[in-house]
Amino acid sequence: MNIVVCIKQVPEVTDAELEITKDGTDIDKEDLEMSINEWDNYAVEEAVRIKEAHGGKVTVVTLGDEDAEDVLRRALAMGADEAILIDEEDFEGSDAVGIAKGLYAAVKDLDFDLLFTGVQSSDDAWGQVGLLMAEWLELPFASLAVKIELGQGKALVQRELEANTLEQVELPLPAAVTIQTGINEPRYVSIMGIRKVRNIEIQQRTAGDLGLSDMEIGEQGSHVAQRRLSLPEEGEGAEILTGSLDEICERAAQIIRDRGGVA
Amino acid sequence: MIPHRPMFWHIEYVWLFYVLAAVAGGLFLAGVAAHVWVWKRAARYFRIPFSQKAVKKTLVDALLGRRVFQGNMAAGAMHFLLFWGFLVLFIGTLLLAAHHYVHPFLIGSLYLGFSMAMEIGGAMLMLGLLWAIFRRYIQRIPRLETTKEDALVVAWLVLVVLSGFVVEGLRMAFQHPQWGGWSFVGNCIGNLLTISASESLYPYLWWVHTLLALGFIAVIPFTKLFHLIGAPASLYVQNTPKTPLAPEDETVETLDLADLVFFDACMRCGRCVEVCPSAGVGEPFAPRDFVQAMRLRLWMEYSPFGDVRFLSRGHEKKMAERIWYCTTCRACLEVCPIYGATFEAIRKMRAVAIEEGTQVPQILIQTLDKLYRYNNPWEASKKKRAAWAKELDLVDLTKTEKETELCYFVGCTTSFDTRAQEIARSFSWILQKAGINFGILGKKEPCCGDIARRVGEIGLFHEQVDACLKLFSNYGIEHVVTSSPHCFHTFQNEYPEAPFKARHYTQVLHDLIVQRKMEFEKKLEVTVTYHDPCYLGRYNRIFDEPREVIRAIPGIRLVEMAHHGPDSLCCGGGGGRMWQEDLDGETKMSEIRIKEAHATGAQILITACPLCLIMLEDARKTSGLEEELRVMDLNELVAEAMGKGNNI
Numbered sequence: 001m002n003i004v005v006c007i008k009q010v011p012e013v014t015d016a017e018l019e020i021t022k023d024g025t026d027i028d029k030e031d032l033e034m035s036i037n038e039w040d041n042y043a044v045e046e047a048v049r050i051k052e053a054h055g056g057k058v059t060v061v062t063l064g065d066e067d068a069e070d071v072l073r074r075a076l077a078m079g080a081d082e083a084i085l086i087d088e089e090d091f092e093g094s095d096a097v098g099i100a101k102g103l104y105a106a107v108k109d110l111d112f113d114l115l116f117t118g119v120q121s122s123d124d125a126w127g128q129v130g131l132l133m134a135e136w137l138e139l140p141f142a143s144l145a146v147k148i149e150l151g152q153g154k155a156l157v158q159r160e161l162e163a164n165t166l167e168q169v170e171l172p173l174p175a176a177v178t179i180q181t182g183i184n185e186p187r188y189v190s191i192m193g194i195r196k197v198r199n200i201e202i203q204q205r206t207a208g209d210l211g212l213s214d215m216e217i218g219e220q221g222s223h224v225a226q227r228r229l230s231l232p233e234e235g236e237g238a239e240i241l242t243g244s245l246d247e248i249c250e251r252a253a254q255i256i257r258d259r260g261g262v263a
Numbered sequence: 264m265i266p267h268r269p270m271f272w273h274i275e276y277v278w279l280f281y282v283l284a285a286v287a288g289g290l291f292l293a294g295v296a297a298h299v300w301v302w303k304r305a306a307r308y309f310r311i312p313f314s315q316k317a318v319k320k321t322l323v324d325a326l327l328g329r330r331v332f333q334g335n336m337a338a339g340a341m342h343f344l345l346f347w348g349f350l351v352l353f354i355g356t357l358l359l360a361a362h363h364y365v366h367p368f369l370i371g372s373l374y375l376g377f378s379m380a381m382e383i384g385g386a387m388l389m390l391g392l393l394w395a396i397f398r399r400y401i402q403r404i405p406r407l408e409t410t411k412e413d414a415l416v417v418a419w420l421v422l423v424v425l426s427g428f429v430v431e432g433l434r435m436a437f438q439h440p441q442w443g444g445w446s447f448v449g450n451c452i453g454n455l456l457t458i459s460a461s462e463s464l465y466p467y468l469w470w471v472h473t474l475l476a477l478g479f480i481a482v483i484p485f486t487k488l489f490h491l492i493g494a495p496a497s498l499y500v501q502n503t504p505k506t507p508l509a510p511e512d513e514t515v516e517t518l519d520l521a522d523l524v525f526f527d528a529c530m531r532c533g534r535c536v537e538v539c540p541s542a543g544v545g546e547p548f549a550p551r552d553f554v555q556a557m558r559l560r561l562w563m564e565y566s567p568f569g570d571v572r573f574l575s576r577g578h579e580k581k582m583a584e585r586i587w588y589c590t591t592c593r594a595c596l597e598v599c600p601i602y603g604a605t606f607e608a609i610r611k612m613r614a615v616a617i618e619e620g621t622q623v624p625q626i627l628i629q630t631l632d633k634l635y636r637y638n639n640p641w642e643a644s645k646k647k648r649a650a651w652a653k654e655l656d657l658v659d660l661t662k663t664e665k666e667t668e669l670c671y672f673v674g675c676t677t678s679f680d681t682r683a684q685e686i687a688r689s690f691s692w693i694l695q696k697a698g699i700n701f702g703i704l705g706k707k708e709p710c711c712g713d714i715a716r717r718v719g720e721i722g723l724f725h726e727q728v729d730a731c732l733k734l735f736s737n738y739g740i741e742h743v744v745t746s747s748p749h750c751f752h753t754f755q756n757e758y759p760e761a762p763f764k765a766r767h768y769t770q771v772l773h774d775l776i777v778q779r780k781m782e783f784e785k786k787l788e789v790t791v792t793y794h795d796p797c798y799l800g801r802y803n804r805i806f807d808e809p810r811e812v813i814r815a816i817p818g819i820r821l822v823e824m825a826h827h828g829p830d831s832l833c834c835g836g837g838g839g840r841m842w843q844e845d846l847d848g849e850t851k852m853s854e855i856r857i858k859e860a861h862a863t864g865a866q867i868l869i870t871a872c873p874l875c876l877i878m879l880e881d882a883r884k885t886s887g888l889e890e891e892l893r894v895m896d897l898n899e900l901v902a903e904a905m906g907k908g909n910n911i
Contacts, residue, residue, distance in 0.1 A: 012636070012643065015643035015644065016643065016644075033636045033643075185625055187623070188620040188621075188623035189620060190617050190618050190721075190722050191635070191720065191723045191725075191726060192722035193618060193722075194722075245681055
């Protein structure tokens with residue numbers, strides 16, 4: 001059972017104070033820590049678990065700058081066997097379609113039974129890459145997978161739908177699946193685990209290697225252009241408390257009391 | 264007639280005795296050899312260095328049973344009777360063999376002395392056994408288990424001793440030697456029997472006794488009785504200097520010989536369970552269970568026959584998830600008669616779990632991610648580390664050329680937690696007031712590595728050690744004082760040849776008092792009690808300094824809690840537990856502690872560790888003691904007495 005997993009490095013923004021860059025099209029990533037996209041972490045774990053149970057190999061692919069090697073190494077430490085890094089240089093300004101083209105080109109000649117991506121990435125959140133690749137590869141596709149079972153030449157996939165309903169679908173292999181968070185509990189990756197895989201060679205690809213021209217990717221090849229990014233404005237009824245911790249607590253408690261929050 | 268004892272009196276088929284003795288001896292030796300073989304296969308290093316200190320300690324501890332007496336006279340006396348009774352009979356039997364095979368010397372008065380010693384030995388053993396039975400089955404001391412093995416071992420020994428005395432009595436009844444009074448127990452029994460009965464019964468009972476005694480010898484290595492060999496071995500190995508690990512070996516820590524001997528020597532006495540704070544609040548963990556699970560696991564893994572203990576307690580299936588409960592408080596080591604450091608073995612098993620990755624609790628993974636990315640377990644920010652010092656005029660050692668004599672290493676918890684930040688503010692204020700030329704590392708201060716080490720993230724620990732050492736050497740830092748006993752312990756005892764000297768702030772405060780650099784302006788008419796943090800007290804034996812600092816404050820009265828000094832109770836925050844709240848059960852360790860503090864009648868509970876401060880402060884609130892008891896760090900108390908603020 002060979003599995004390909006497409007992963008992405010994204011900035012950690014949960015507790016960070018975000019700032020918009022001067023040209024207004026992106027957040028300032030200068031001081032942000034980078035990590036693997038949360039959905040992709042579950043996808044790698046799921047692939048490694050399937051490999052551990054059924055044999056085969058796991059290949060991870062990412063499109064990014066040289067720092068993106070970190071997420072590949074991390075995936076190798078989790079148990080992936082091979083890693084491919086597509087240099088993002090010529091992909092500058094690509095929309096989701098452009099990114100998907102790059103990944104598709106790198107993946108299409110690989111021998112695999114399952115193609116995983118995360119449902120979406122936490123930064124751009126288009127949620128398109130997995131679907132687009134499945135379409136171009138002419139693979140049966142299931143999104144939002146929360147459970148995968150393998151049968152003879154097929155995969156039984158449980159999909160998470162609204163209001164806690166689950167749908168089970170059966171896909172003949174090879175197939176493409178986008179992985180939802182919570183499908184498993186991703187394992188811990190230790191510092192030593194990462195150190196142990198430092199000598200595994202990471203295969204490098206450029207847009208040129210993959211036979212992609214400027215017309216297909218980057219700004220020129222994109223249908224969607226990013227115009228402006230903004231932080232949400234303070235709306236009506238929102239109040240940001242300032243002052244010392246005691247003052248903030250006092251004020252918060254007062255508001256709760258005033259509005260009848262506690263009897 | 265000269266007093267003596269006829270050998271193999273009335274016994275036929277003496278050759279059979281030799282065959283059985285050889286079988287029993289062979290089984291015994293094979294069992295012991297199997298242990299050594301398993302240790303050798305499982306240990307990372309199998310080296311037994313010679314150490315005079317260890318020999319001395321082993322002899323004293325084993326012969327006097329010092330560690331068994333410690334804090335438990337009743338158990339100590341029981342062990343003393345069993346140990347000496349057994350030893351006397353064992354040596355006596357050897358002497359008798361020498362008398363028979365080498366040179367007859369047990370005759371005359373020497374024989375009478377021998378007779379009496381054997382009699383006393385047997386009586387001691389019997390008394391010890393009865394006491395043991397009383398303690399385990401009638402008094403039902405909670406820490407003592409009642410497994411099949413426990414019953415079998417004690418019943419078997421009772422039968423050996425009893426049959427021995429009866430056989431002796433039968434012989435006495437028949438022979439009626441005039442020196443019979445020296446064998447007082449046997450003689451008493453003999454007086455109850457008739458000559459004819461004794462003559463016919465004697466050979467049968469002799470064989471019963473012989474079989475029981477030889478059988479007993481044979482089962483020693485295959486039951487908990489192995490502690491006869493294991494305990495002295497453990498005493499010795501635990502007290503020899505540890506083989507230092509080469510840097511390349513330090514990456515994955517595995518068990519060493521001392522751990523393995525300890526697991527096999529454990530008698531399940533349960534003293535560790537009694538003092539374990541986690542077991543104490545009903546969490547599903549106890550050091551003894553871990554030790555037994557490890558013993559079984561190692562035998563299953565390294566012995567081709569599986570476990571040799573035929574009455575083993577069986578599998579502890581959930582041990583893999585339970586290793587995270589240990590707070591590494593070290594209380595179990597204080598009481599273990601054979602110096603078993605369960606928490607060290609736990610740390611090693613955590614390291615294995617961390618490398619394997621799939622059995623690490625998710626909440627711990629989040630903490631470790633934060634620790635790796637942001638160099639602290641609290642907040643996803645490096646910048647906010649120095650926020651507590653914003654309004655204070657402190658020297659940042661990473662931004663100045665100024666020479667300072669002391670680097671104040673604030674530590675993660677003290678830097679980020681709003682309650683614990685008071686420690687840093689008070690301590691800085693005290694140092695400033697005392698005219699000490701010191702600085703801090705500001706937002707460049709790294710994590711010392713304590714948490715990574717305690718939860719088994721060895722790779723991260725070593726990265727943090729390197730980062731710290733590099734930073735210290737870059738800024739020429741030679742003297743460090745820490746807020747946290749955890750940072751202090753890690754620097755002091757777990758850094759490889761640290762080129763700097765670390766102290767805990769309680770030591771610095773103590774020095775300031777001794778050097779009269781600190782002046783108290785206020786009389787504090789309050790009663791306080793002091794909570795010993797594990798890593799300050801038990802780990803580094805700093806019990807007196809903080810108490811002397813407290814007593815130096817005018818007007819103050821210090822009272823002690825029921826558990827204090829080496830017996831102090833853990834607050835529940837060590838060993839990574841601070842960041843794994845989901846392991847907490849209905850009762851928290853800190854709540855037990857705060858109630859004990861409250862019972863002293865003190866108005867203030869003083870501690871000297873940011874983790875203890877946070878845990879106890881929380882417990883004060885959840886236990887509804889907010890009005891009656893305050894929790895303060897020693898720095899806050901001292902600063903108050905020196906005139907900072909007016910809170911007491």
